[in-house]
Structures are given as C-alpha cells and as structure tokens.
Amino acid sequence: MDVSVSDAKAQLTDLVRRAEEGEEIVLTRHGTPIARIAPVKKHLTPSQRRAILDEVRGTGTASYGDGTDAAHSQDFLYDEDGLPG
Template sequence: MDIALSDAKAQLTDLVRRAEAGEEIVLTRHGAPVARIAAIKPQLSPEQKKARIDAIRASVRTVPGDGVSAARSQDFLYDESGLPK
C-alpha cells in the first residue's frame, strides 16, 4: 500500500497494525517512495537457533540406499573403449 507522508501522520497507529499483519506500507513524498513500514521479525535466542540447526541437520541425515551407482548409470551410452556409441 502506498500512502502520502502527510496522510500517514494521521493514520500511523493503523498503518503500524497493518504492517504487523504482514502488509507492506510505502510512504511517499510528492508521489515518490521515501520509506517503508514493515514489521520486525522476532529474533531467536542462541538456544533456539541451535535447536533449529540441529533439527535441519537431523532431517537431512540419510543412509545411502542400494541402487544404481550414479558413476555407472550412463554406461549404455558408451562402448568398451569409453567412446560414445
């Protein structure tokens, strides 16, 4: 939402509430954007950051399964001497 700076003065409380709800508020002066009102995301504590990192690391740990090796998966494209067929 774009709003003139002079109009925003009277509506500041409402504009801040709208920004907190996720709306982007752009203040303009003579039609040109000059500032943005946006909600501040809450900062995580070091313990919360570590817990998130640990959860991500745990979710990507996988055991390699049996299957075709990627190194040999395209062998049918080449002859015995390694040249393309």
C-alpha cells in the same frame, strides 16, 4: 501500500497495526517514495537456532546402498592375490 506523508499523519495507528500484521507501507511525498513502515523481523534465540540446526543435522543420517564404500566396491572382481578373478 503507498500512502502520502500527509495522509499517514492521520492514519498512523492503523498503518502501524497493518505493519504488525506483515504489510509493508511506503510513505510518499508528491508521489515519490521516501520512507517505509515495515514489520520488524523476529530474531531467534541461540537455543532456537541450536534446535533448528540439530533438527537439520538429524535429517542427514539416512544411509544408502549396501554399506560398501568406494575403496572396496570392486573387490569381487579380484582374487586374494589381487589378480583379476
């Protein structure tokens, strides 16, 4: 929303309320943008950040396949002496 500085003087309380609700207001002078009234981003506490990281790390614990790793995935092709079977 664009508002001239002269109009913003009379509407400041309403413009701040709108910014609190998430709207961004651009102040203009003679149609040129000069300033912005915007909502302040909420900062997470360290414990909130830790909880998010723990949750994300927990989602990566799924295993895929039969549990065979790459080093042993072709063992069935060879006999006990390491020769093709």
